[in-house]
Amino acid sequence: MQNNHTPKTQKRTREPLLHITKRGAVSMKTAVLIRVAAILLSLIFCGIITILLTGDNPISIYITIFEGAFGNAHDTQFLRLWATLQDIAILLCISLAVTPAFKMRFWNTGAEGQVLIGCLATAICMFTLGGIVPDPLLILIMLVASVLAGVLWGVLPAFFKAFWGTNETLFTLMMNYVAIQLIEFFLKVADKSGSNTVGPNILKHGWFPALFGQKYLLNILIVAVITALVYIYLKHTKHGYEISVVGESENTARYIGINVKKVIIRTMAISGGLCGIAGLLLVGGTSHSIASNLADGRGFTAIMVSWLAKFNPLMMILTTCLLVVLDRGSTEVSSKFGLNSSFSDILTGIILFFIIGCEFFIQYRVQFNKKNHAEKEVAA
Amino acid sequence: MFKKILSFLLVVVMCFSCAALVACGGEGGNGGTEDELKGLSESPLPRPTLTTDVTIPDDFKIGFIFLHDENSTYDKNFIVAAESIKELFGLTNEQFICKTQIGEDNACYEAAADLVAQGCDIIFANSFGHEPFMLQAAKDFPDVQFCHATGTQAHTAETPNYHNAFASIYQGRYLAGIAAGMKLNEMIEAGKITPEQAVMGYVGAYTYAEVVSGLTSFYLGAKSVCPSVTMKVQYTGEWYDEALEQEAAQALLSKGCVLISQHADSMGAPGACEVAGVPNVSYNGSTYQACPETFIVSSAINWAPYFQYIIESYVNGEEIAADWCGGIKEGSVVLTEINLDVAAEGTVEAIKTAIEQFKAGTLHVFDVTKDNFITVNGAKLTSYLADVDDFSDYVKETEAIKDGYFAESSDRSAPYFDIIIDGIENLNTKL
Numbered sequence: 001m002q003n004n005h006t007p008k009t010q011k012r013t014r015e016p017l018l019h020i021t022k023r024g025a026v027s028m029k030t031a032v033l034i035r036v037a038a039i040l041l042s043l044i045f046c047g048i049i050t051i052l053l054t055g056d057n058p059i060s061i062y063i064t065i066f067e068g069a070f071g072n073a074h075d076t077q078f079l080r081l082w083a084t085l086q087d088i089a090i091l092l093c094i095s096l097a098v099t100p101a102f103k104m105r106f107w108n109t110g111a112e113g114q115v116l117i118g119c120l121a122t123a124i125c126m127f128t129l130g131g132i133v134p135d136p137l138l139i140l141i142m143l144v145a146s147v148l149a150g151v152l153w154g155v156l157p158a159f160f161k162a163f164w165g166t167n168e169t170l171f172t173l174m175m176n177y178v179a180i181q182l183i184e185f186f187l188k189v190a191d192k193s194g195s196n197t198v199g200p201n202i203l204k205h206g207w208f209p210a211l212f213g214q215k216y217l218l219n220i221l222i223v224a225v226i227t228a229l230v231y232i233y234l235k236h237t238k239h240g241y242e243i244s245v246v247g248e249s250e251n252t253a254r255y256i257g258i259n260v261k262k263v264i265i266r267t268m269a270i271s272g273g274l275c276g277i278a279g280l281l282l283v284g285g286t287s288h289s290i291a292s293n294l295a296d297g298r299g300f301t302a303i304m305v306s307w308l309a310k311f312n313p314l315m316m317i318l319t320t321c322l323l324v325v326l327d328r329g330s331t332e333v334s335s336k337f338g339l340n341s342s343f344s345d346i347l348t349g350i351i352l353f354f355i356i357g358c359e360f361f362i363q364y365r366v367q368f369n370k371k372n373h374a375e376k377e378v379a380a
Numbered sequence: 381m382f383k384k385i386l387s388f389l390l391v392v393v394m395c396f397s398c399a400a401l402v403a404c405g406g407e408g409g410n411g412g413t414e415d416e417l418k419g420l421s422e423s424p425l426p427r428p429t430l431t432t433d434v435t436i437p438d439d440f441k442i443g444f445i446f447l448h449d450e451n452s453t454y455d456k457n458f459i460v461a462a463e464s465i466k467e468l469f470g471l472t473n474e475q476f477i478c479k480t481q482i483g484e485d486n487a488c489y490e491a492a493a494d495l496v497a498q499g500c501d502i503i504f505a506n507s508f509g510h511e512p513f514m515l516q517a518a519k520d521f522p523d524v525q526f527c528h529a530t531g532t533q534a535h536t537a538e539t540p541n542y543h544n545a546f547a548s549i550y551q552g553r554y555l556a557g558i559a560a561g562m563k564l565n566e567m568i569e570a571g572k573i574t575p576e577q578a579v580m581g582y583v584g585a586y587t588y589a590e591v592v593s594g595l596t597s598f599y600l601g602a603k604s605v606c607p608s609v610t611m612k613v614q615y616t617g618e619w620y621d622e623a624l625e626q627e628a629a630q631a632l633l634s635k636g637c638v639l640i641s642q643h644a645d646s647m648g649a650p651g652a653c654e655v656a657g658v659p660n661v662s663y664n665g666s667t668y669q670a671c672p673e674t675f676i677v678s679s680a681i682n683w684a685p686y687f688q689y690i691i692e693s694y695v696n697g698e699e700i701a702a703d704w705c706g707g708i709k710e711g712s713v714v715l716t717e718i719n720l721d722v723a724a725e726g727t728v729e730a731i732k733t734a735i736e737q738f739k740a741g742t743l744h745v746f747d748v749t750k751d752n753f754i755t756v757n758g759a760k761l762t763s764y765l766a767d768v769d770d771f772s773d774y775v776k777e778t779e780a781i782k783d784g785y786f787a788e789s790s791d792r793s794a795p796y797f798d799i800i801i802d803g804i805e806n807l808n809t810k811l
Contacts, residue, residue, distance in 0.1 A: 074499035083493065192811070197485040199512025201533070215520075287486035289512070294485065335479055340449060 015369045023365050031362050038358030039322070042351040046330070049350065054337045061333060068332025069325040084328055086216035086286060089223040090278060092320040094298050095305040096223075096230045096313055097274030100267045101154075102303070103234065103311045105247045106161070110172025112299025113179035114153040114272045116292070118279020120183050121149035123203060123290040126283070127190050130205030138206040139284065146280035147273045153179065154272020155265055162261035176299070183292040197291035208285040219285040226274065231313040233270075243267055275299070308355065326351050418720035420668065424731045425555065427682050428711035430468045434692045441475050442691065443495030445488060445514075447507035449480040452620055453664040454645040458506045458529070461683035468684075469691060484509025492517035496524050502694055503527070504687070508590075518542035525700060527690050529683070530590065532770040532794045534702045545686050545704040546793035547712035550597035551738055552679030554745045555715060556661045557601020558734055559677045559727045560639055563659050564606045566724035573638055575608035581632030582613045583625050583642035583649040587809045591615075591643050593788060593795035597745045598641055598661070599804055600753065605730065607752065610803045612637060617810035622646040631807075633658060650675065659722055666716040676723050677731075678716045685710045705793035708738050746786030746797060754786075755802045761786070766796040 043065075047058035071080035094111055101108040125142045133141070157171035190198045211217040234240040242263050246253045253260050283290055305323060309315035330347035334340065444462055448455045459478070466476045477498060482491045488510045495503045496517070502525045505514050511531040518526040518539050527543045528534070534544035564578040580602060584591040599611045612635055614628040625648025629640055633656050641661040642649040647670060653660035654671035662678035685706050693700045706712025718728055737743035748754050748761045755761070761781060768778035768791045780786050780796065788797050800806055 071497055075497040077497070079493055079497035083490065083497075195484060195509045197509060197512075199485075200489075200516045201512040287489065288516070289486050289489075291483075291485040293483065335477065336473075338473070338478075340480070 018366055018368045021365050021367065023363060026362055034358050034361050035355070038354045038361075039351070042354030045354070046347050046350050049346070050333060050337070053339065053343075056337060064333050064336050065326070065329030068329040068336075080328075082214060082216050084324060085220055087324045087328065088317075088320050089216070089220045090281060090286070091298050091301060091305065091324055092316060093223045093226060093278040093281060094275060094295075094302040095309075095316050095320060096226055097271050097278060098299075098302050099230065099271075099306045099311050099313065099316070100234065100243055101271040102306055103247050104243045104264065104267050106158070106264060106268065107169045108154070108157075108172050108268065108271055109169050109300070109303070110153065110157065110175045111271075111275050111302055112295050112297065113172070113176035114150045114275030115279045115282070115295045115299050116176070116179040116183060117149045117153045118146040118276030119283045119290050119294050120179065120186060120279070121145040121276070122206075122280045122283040123186065123190075123198065126203040126206040126288075127198070130203065135206060139208065142206055142280055142284055143277075146276040148276070150272040150274070150276020150279065151269045152272070154268040154270075154275070158265045158268030162264045180292045183290060186290070187292070197289055200288035203283070203288050203290070206284055207288055208281075216286065219281045222277075222281065222285075226277070227313050227317065230274075234311070234313065239263075239266070304352070304356075308359075322355075323348075323352075420717035421720050421723075421728050423715050423717045424728055425552070425708065425713065425715040425735055427684065427714050430464060430684060430688060432468055432688065432692065434469075434695055436469045436471065436475075436691070436695055438475075439499075440471075440691075440695065441477065441498065441500045441502075442471070442687075443477045443492075443498065443500035443503045444479065445482045445491050445495070445503065445505040445510060446478065446480045447482060447484065447510070448620070452645050453647075454619070455480070455506065457664050457680055458683055461687060462504075464684050465687040465691065468688065482510070484513075486513060488513035489517050492526070493521070496521045500524060502690055504690070505529070515539060515542055525690065525694055527686075527700065529686075530794055532792060535792055536769050540699075540702075543690070543700050543702055543704065544793050545706070546789060546795070547681040547683075547686075547710075548705055548707040548789050549679065549681050549713055550593050550745050550788050550795065550797070551708055552681075552713040552715060553594050553597040554601035554604075555731050555734055556641070556663075556677050556679045557598040557603075558605055558730050559601075559718065559723055560598070560641065560659075560661050561602035561605035561609060562724040562727050562730060563639060563676060563722070564602065564609055567638060568606075577636065577638065578606055578609045579635075579637050580609060580611040581629065581635070581637030581640045582611055583628040583632070583640065583644055584613055584615045585619045585644045585810075586617060587615055587806070587811055589796045589798040590794065592800065593797035594643050594663075595641075596797060596799070596801060596804065597788075599801075600745055601734075603753065603803065610805070612805050612807055614807045615810040616644055618644070620645040622648040622651075625649045626652045629653060630656075635807075662716075668717070668719055672719070672721070674722060675719050677718045677727075680714050680716065682706075682712050682714045685712050703793045705789045708735060744785035746788055747784065748781060748786060749784040756799060758802065761799070764799065766791075766798070768792045768796055 043062065047061050050061045051058055069084050071078055094115055098108055098111045122142045122145065125138065125145050129138055129141060153175055157168050157175060160166040160171060161168045187196060187198055191202060208218045242258050245258060246260055246263050250260050282294055287294065301323065305316055305319045308319045327348050330344040333347060334343035446455045446458060450456045450459050477495060477500065479491045482488050484507055488505060492503050492514060504527045506529045508530045511528055511533060514526050514528045515533060515537055518541050522541055525541050527545060529545050531544040534542050560580060567573045568575055568578060582595045584595055595613055602609045612632055614632055616624040616628050618624055625642065625644045625646050629649040629652035632640060639659045640649055640653050643663055647667065650660045650662055650667040650671045653674045658674060659676055660671060660674045661676050664680050666678050668675045686704060690700050734743060746754060764780050764786065765776040766778050766780040767776045778791055786797055788795055
């Protein structure tokens with residue numbers, strides 16, 4: 001370390017401009033601060049991009065994002081707020097559904113298909129039994145059918161994984177395509193005009209009732225209950241504990257006498273069943289229609305929501321809100337400023353990039369290497 | 381040094397080609413020698429200039445839902461009309477809201493509900509598959525007027541704030557067919573083909589009434605001047621798929637078709653024709669820029685009169701018709717300029733004569749009384765039940781032949797002529 005005191009040699013040992021160290025335990029406060037900073041930065045960056053493309057002032061862009069998600073003075077019926085809440089409910093439901101599996105380190109990329117097969121089961125019930133059985137009974141049948149369909153789509157890959165060690169990522173992914181094709185088949189059978197959707201004019205029965213005149217309220221309440229149940233299940237039950245143990249180490253789980261195969265299948269049954277319920281809500285509660293893009297990629301977005309929230313159901317409420325509000329807001333920006341609809345995807349992409357990127361800064365600390373930095377370390 | 385020379389040469393070439401373009405587009409080559417290109421004629425049936433005496437209140441708002449954006453010829457046709465109406469009434473950006481890339485699924489309902497949230501008084505959607513979702517929105521928001529192009533359910537839906545619209549575009553197709561038939565006659569007279577080889581090709585999207593009605597009226601227009609013509613039809617099963625449409629056009633060419641037309645939204649078929657040097661009759665708008673050597677003429681629906689009608693009706697507190705079908709008189713059916721370099725001599729005059737006959741009501745496209753015109757299995761049509769009332773039941777319930785012709789778009793604005801007549805051969809079907 002004598003070199004430190006001789007300037008000539010110091011020049012030769014060049015250090016990089018910055019270096020990265022792993023942070024220890026990060027306090028809740030720091031983590032929250034970094035995340036808030038990332039969101040603010042992403043909004044500023046989106047503002048700059050929008051100004052460059054539209055020449056409008058940045059404040060109006062943020063107001064537009066807000067109005068896009070929550071409505072403005074014209075919107076006396078709070079239609080936008082309800083639509084946003086409804087979107088949050090669906091995405092949250094799917095995120096909750098994928099969480100137990102991910103906590104168990106079971107890479108379920110098939111939530112999309114599990115939701116879609118739930119949609120399909122619901123739609124088939126509405127199509128074949130609508131008008132034949134009374135609506136309350138029909139809704140009950142729809143519930144059972146959608147859950148069973150979701151469970152089947154979840155358990156199949158889990159069963160193969162548990163007994164023959166197949167790759168669950170590929171298996172669940174493939175099941176998505178099977179579900180999509182089954183829906184396409186149903187569309188051909190149910191609507192002979194050849195359109196790519198079966199709409200509310202055909203699925204006339206089995207609609208969820210509107211509570212207090214709000215057609216989305218029942219969906220939102222159901223998801224609120226599911227959130228609480230999943231939270232309790234994961235945090236305060238023996239099953240939840242088993243899931244964490246299997247996730248941490250299968251060998252440990254086996255050692256302490258957990259039946260790993262049983263846990264894998266049981267957990268995927270729960271995941272699939274919850275996805276099935278999300279499908280039920282989408283068809284019976286929201287759209288009264290079915291198309292192969294009804295899930296709209298939310299089965300994949302849910303994976304991100306779940307990871308960002310560190311598999312904590314309560315945190316997921318926040319991450320879902322964030323994603324949905326930003327998505328609806330940026331759609332409104334591109335519509336209001338007359339930009340191509342792809343522009344909203346660009347904005348959402350930027351924001352996600354910042355949010356996911358900030359996780360790096362929570363895990364690691366970036367330090368600039370100052371000239372006297374090494375000396376200080378030596379002195380210490 | 382080589383690069384400099386090359387770029388200089390490129391600049392020179394570009395200057396010349398620009399000058400050439402200006403010369404062609406300008407006076408239509410009227411006074412030039414016979415070797416020069418004649419360019420475009422004036423349109424025999426242009427978009428009428430819009431005028432209005434209605435002032436729009438400041439709090440009026442109209443919202444549009446489009447399936448794609450301006451990259452699709454189908455949607456562009458609507459967007460151009462909407463923009464012209466915006467200009468006509470001096471609507472601000474606040475009063476005129478467009479939503480593009482709205483799929484034919486629940487996204488349409490959500491878009492409609494969102495336009496309601498923004499305070500729209502009228503909401504318009506442009507694609508057939510939007511209908512069930514527009515109808516649902518109309519039921520959920522009874523204070524807002526919902527207008528839907530190409531739909532079939534308004535006249536039976538018992539939802540007073542839901543409306544359908546179309547245009548009698550079969551008349552425009554018939555006029556474009558006349559141009560095609562005259563081109564075939566020219567080829568026959570020049571000895572390039574025999575009368576029996578006058579086979580046209582048609583690229584259709586689906587075997588729906590909308591497409592069948594269009595291709596039949598196009599065929600009848602050609603047959604009205606060239607009695608020996610026949611037509612082969614290839615369906616793609618997609619409204620917009622450039623590769624499929626190109627392949628379909630090439631398949632038709634390889635089967636001996638000497639002229640092509642299409643009812644699909646991409647440049648696939650016109651592009652294939654330009655490459656092969658085969659004349660093309662286009663749809664939805666002029667493809668002259670991309671296909672100057674083969675484009676003859678294009679018919680299109682002009683939606684501006686309908687937009688003007690719904691806005692003025694709403695502002696004046698009048699009822700909007702449940703089912704509206706604009707024709708030549710309303711300015712809803714238009715033709716582009718005719719490419720005189722490809723079209724046969726006398727085409728413009730022949731089309732103008734037919735337009736006058738349409739206006740006078742003496743000409744009917746689906747005239748079943750004419751000899752050797754509309755026959756099925758060799759017999760004339762005397763009666764036909766069409767599925768006009770759309771309850772998703774596919775029951776054909778309405779007699780469509782009245783006063784000696786198939787009365788297309790009279791009981792419902794959306795087309796319902798779905799008969800494959802003699803002389804037209806479906807190479808495949810796509811439902």
